[in-house]
Amino acid sequence: MAQRLDLDGKPIKAITICMIGAGGFIGSHLCEKILHETPHKILALDVYNDKIKHLLEPDSASGTAPFPDRIQFHRLNIKHDSRLEGLIKMSDLTINLAAICTPADYNTRPLDTIYSNFIDALPVVKYCSENGKRLIHFSTCEVYGKTIGSFLPKDSPLRQDPSYYVLKEDTSPCIFGSIEKQRWSYACAKQLIERLIYAEGAENGLEFTIVRPFNWIGPRMDFIPGIDGPSEGVPRVLACFSNALLRREPLKLVDGGQSQRTFIYIKDAIEAVLLMIENPARANGHIFNVGNPNNEVTVRQLAEMMTEVYAKVTGESALEKPTIDVSSKEFYGEGYDDSDKRIPDMTIINKQLGWNPKTSLWDLLESTLTYQHRTYAEAIKKVLAKPTSS
Numbered sequence: 001m002a003q004r005l006d007l008d009g010k011p012i013k014a015i016t017i018c019m020i021g022a023g024g025f026i027g028s029h030l031c032e033k034i035l036h037e038t039p040h041k042i043l044a045l046d047v048y049n050d051k052i053k054h055l056l057e058p059d060s061a062s063g064t065a066p067f068p069d070r071i072q073f074h075r076l077n078i079k080h081d082s083r084l085e086g087l088i089k090m091s092d093l094t095i096n097l098a099a100i101c102t103p104a105d106y107n108t109r110p111l112d113t114i115y116s117n118f119i120d121a122l123p124v125v126k127y128c129s130e131n132g133k134r135l136i137h138f139s140t141c142e143v144y145g146k147t148i149g150s151f152l153p154k155d156s157p158l159r160q161d162p163s164y165y166v167l168k169e170d171t172s173p174c175i176f177g178s179i180e181k182q183r184w185s186y187a188c189a190k191q192l193i194e195r196l197i198y199a200e201g202a203e204n205g206l207e208f209t210i211v212r213p214f215n216w217i218g219p220r221m222d223f224i225p226g227i228d229g230p231s232e233g234v235p236r237v238l239a240c241f242s243n244a245l246l247r248r249e250p251l252k253l254v255d256g257g258q259s260q261r262t263f264i265y266i267k268d269a270i271e272a273v274l275l276m277i278e279n280p281a282r283a284n285g286h287i288f289n290v291g292n293p294n295n296e297v298t299v300r301q302l303a304e305m306m307t308e309v310y311a312k313v314t315g316e317s318a319l320e321k322p323t324i325d326v327s328s329k330e331f332y333g334e335g336y337d338d339s340d341k342r343i344p345d346m347t348i349i350n351k352q353l354g355w356n357p358k359t360s361l362w363d364l365l366e367s368t369l370t371y372q373h374r375t376y377a378e379a380i381k382k383v384l385a386k387p388t389s390s
């Protein structure tokens, strides 16, 4: 492999990375990227490893594991495992991805959500700080909550002014709903761990980077209920809509599908994370939005686009009634609330790392839905063909 240079032209040394939550959606893509394009080693920690099995196990043709000396999987739960500190000590950098991060859990399992996103992350921060190890911590765009603009009258012209809705790391406030809106349990826990990490940096010199992902989507995200996840489970919107398309059921639009999101292709976002890993002098001490401001849609528009793309990649006709409206209470239960709009400001990441997203929403949906169809269509057909017990 040719010598890799950082953004300042200096050679990049091979490091060992302790990746917590490596078996999840983002972790699996980050492991692939690091193993294929860098010399770094990974200590991959997670409770599950299904999404990274292809990187760990011998392939049938050669009989050897693809990266035998570069990735080591440790099946552990960071809530209660004494191996955690030792693994952090063995590494140059820790990346913490572990979290409960599906909105259906925030208001229905608020305690688990708060413990997972705050309490369980505490020892990771402490071990990094005490042992002088660098930390890249995954937070969320949800720490911004609602936009200032959402509190303006519906017909106010100020709603069109970007200063009322574009989300900036160093100036936008974090606006959550009341305590009984338990949706915000996740955002609030993420905000507090960000503040703790920031304080460890300020008071104890912890070298940290905080990542705020803005709806990263792509292959291997979440699960398809009843196929590789619980039948009653509610994943994030990409998997909910994919599941409906695969089953030829209408896509459910929560509260009219009026909320807006910007979606970014996972492969674009992973490029940004690799730049953070390999450019510590430019990334340390920063909080980075990572999103694609050009890919904004309402959830209704997302449903329409996914329906169109799915018909194109499968050759199947679209349903006559492709969407149905459901109330958030019916879909998520009591205590749900929503972010109205999420457009990331890209000034800081652009200045520090020179990074920009590339892939349009149409293109990313085309490759992702091709993957979903190839991976799940047969399994769904079998499930649907089984007679249901009455």
Ligand SMILES: NC(=O)c1ccc[n+]([C@@H]2O[C@H](COP(=O)([O-])OP(=O)(O)OC[C@H]3O[C@@H](n4cnc5c(N)ncnc54)[C@H](O)[C@@H]3O)[C@@H](O)[C@H]2O)c1
Pocket (backbone or CB within 6 Å): 020, 021, 022, 023, 024, 025, 026, 027, 045, 046, 047, 048, 076, 077, 078, 079, 096, 097, 098, 099, 100, 101, 116, 120, 138, 139, 140, 141, 142, 212, 213, 214, 215, 216, 217, 222
């Ligand atoms: N995907 C996104 O768009 C997005 C957006 C905002 C924030 N994030 C943040 O990025 C991180 C990763 O998200 P993701 O989409 O890959 O989610 P994911 O659920 O696919 O991955 C999280 C992984 O962490 C593991 N994990 C959870 N608790 C653990 C524990 N106690 N011990 C060991 N492993 C544990 C899970 O098994 C899972 O494999 C999360 O912190 C999430 O809050 C993601």
Ligand SMILES: O=c1ccn([C@@H]2O[C@H](COP(=O)(O)OP(=O)(O)O[C@H]3OC[C@](O)(CO)[C@H]3O)[C@@H](O)[C@H]2O)c(=O)[nH]1
Pocket (backbone or CB within 6 Å): 101, 102, 103, 140, 141, 142, 186, 213, 214, 215, 235, 236, 237, 238, 240, 241, 251, 252, 253, 254, 255, 257, 259, 261, 299, 338, 339
């Ligand atoms: O079947 C469905 C599912 C969802 N919706 C609506 O879509 C919007 C987006 O929902 P989702 O992708 O599940 O999650 P959020 O964007 O609200 O939150 C995530 O953002 C980042 C992260 O931190 C981690 O991924 C997480 O909290 C939303 O408006 C749903 O109501 C739908 O209409 N139909």
